Amino acid sequence: MTPLLEARGLSKHFAIRGVGLFAKRIGTLRAVDEVSLTIAAGRCLALVGESGCGKTTLARCLALLHRPSGGSIHFDGVTIYDDKTFNSNIIRRDIQMVFQDPFSALNPRMTVAAIIAEPLNIHALGDRRMRAARVVELMESVGLSPSLADRYPHEFSGGQRQRIGIARALALRPRLIIADEPVSALDVSVQSQVLNLMLDLQDALGMSYLFVSHDLAVVEHMADDVAVMYLGRIVERAPRDDLFARPSHPYTRALLRSIPRPGGGKRTIGAALGGEVPSPLDPPSGCPFHPRCPQAADICRAERPLLEPLEDNHFAACHFKDTA
Numbered sequence: 001m002t003p004l005l006e007a008r009g010l011s012k013h014f015a016i017r018g019v020g021l022f023a024k025r026i027g028t029l030r031a032v033d034e035v036s037l038t039i040a041a042g043r044c045l046a047l048v049g050e051s052g053c054g055k056t057t058l059a060r061c062l063a064l065l066h067r068p069s070g071g072s073i074h075f076d077g078v079t080i081y082d083d084k085t086f087n088s089n090i091i092r093r094d095i096q097m098v099f100q101d102p103f104s105a106l107n108p109r110m111t112v113a114a115i116i117a118e119p120l121n122i123h124a125l126g127d128r129r130m131r132a133a134r135v136v137e138l139m140e141s142v143g144l145s146p147s148l149a150d151r152y153p154h155e156f157s158g159g160q161r162q163r164i165g166i167a168r169a170l171a172l173r174p175r176l177i178i179a180d181e182p183v184s185a186l187d188v189s190v191q192s193q194v195l196n197l198m199l200d201l202q203d204a205l206g207m208s209y210l211f212v213s214h215d216l217a218v219v220e221h222m223a224d225d226v227a228v229m230y231l232g233r234i235v236e237r238a239p240r241d242d243l244f245a246r247p248s249h250p251y252t253r254a255l256l257r258s259i260p261r262p263g264g265g266k267r268t269i270g271a272a273l274g275g276e277v278p279s280p281l282d283p284p285s286g287c288p289f290h291p292r293c294p295q296a297a298d299i300c301r302a303e304r305p306l307l308e309p310l311e312d313n314h315f316a317a318c319h320f321k322d323t324a
Helices: 055-062 112-122 128-141 158-170 188-205 216-222 240-245 250-257 298-302
Strands: 005-017 025-039 044-048 070-075 078-081 095-098 176-180 208-213 225-230 233-239 308-311 314-316
Touching: 005 055, 025 044, 025 055, 025 070, 025 233, 044 055, 044 216, 055 176, 055 208, 095 158, 112 128, 112 158, 128 158, 158 188, 188 208, 188 216, 208 216, 216 240, 225 240, 225 250, 233 240, 233 250
Parallel strands: 044 208, 044 225, 095 176, 176 208
Antiparallel strands: 005 025, 005 070, 070 078, 225 233, 233 314, 308 314
C-alpha cells in the first residue's frame, strides 16, 4: 500500500558564516541528516527526541516550509521534492500545520472569522456565504461558539487560541496535519482537552498526523507509530505499543525512563541519560550517541550504525540492537 507521505534520505543543512557582510562559510549545521520515514493514511506518527534534535526542522521540510538540502519527499505516490522537483502547490491544500505557540501563530489584527477563512480566501474556495458557513462549522467542530467569530486573538485563552489554529488548519480539509508541539505551551489542564479534540477529529475526518513532541507521556496517548530522533537522525522507529514495551536503542530506553508515573518515581527501563547533546556543527564519529551511551564499544566510535529491522515494523540504529 502506498504511504500517504514518504521521505527518503531527507537532509537539511544550514551554512554557518563568520561575522561581516562578506563573511566566508565556516561550517555546516546538519539539522536533519538522511532521514527516511513514512506516514500511512489515517495514522499518527509521533516524532520524539530532546530539544535541538531536528524535529521541527524535519517537520517544516516535510511541509515544504523549508527547502531540503537533499533526499526526496513523496505524497500519495507523487514526488513533491527531489533534486529536480520542488512543487509545494501539489500539497498546499493536503498538508497543513498546527504550530507550537498559539500566541504568535495568529495574526493579532485579524478576527477569528478572518483567520479561519484565510485559507479559503487564498485558494478561492466558494463564495462569501459558503466561507462564512464553513467558519461556523469549523468553530463548532473545535468546541468554540460561533458567536466569538468577531473577536480578536488577545481575547482568548491559550487553549482557545490553539483551537482556532486547529480550525484554520482544518479549513481546506487536509489529509495530513503536522502538529509541532501543539500542547507544550498550554496549561496541563488544557492539554488533555486539545489532545482529545485532535483524536476525535482524526476519527471523524480520517486524517493523518505527524505529531512532534518531546513529551513521551503525550505521545503514548496520541500515536500509532513512533520515530525517535537524535542529532538529526532517526535512531529507532516502531509501532507505539512495541516501542514502549520493547525499546531497543539505549537513547529510547533513557527517554522512556524519564516519563513520570502515577505515585511518583520513574520508569525503570534502561539507564539514566547523562551528558550533553553534541553539537550538530561537529557531530561525533561513528554512532552520534556513543559519548552518552552506557554500552558504547569501539565499534560505536568507529562506525555509524544503519537503521535496520529488528523485527516486523521495528527498526533501530544500534550495533547492539539484537542484545537489548
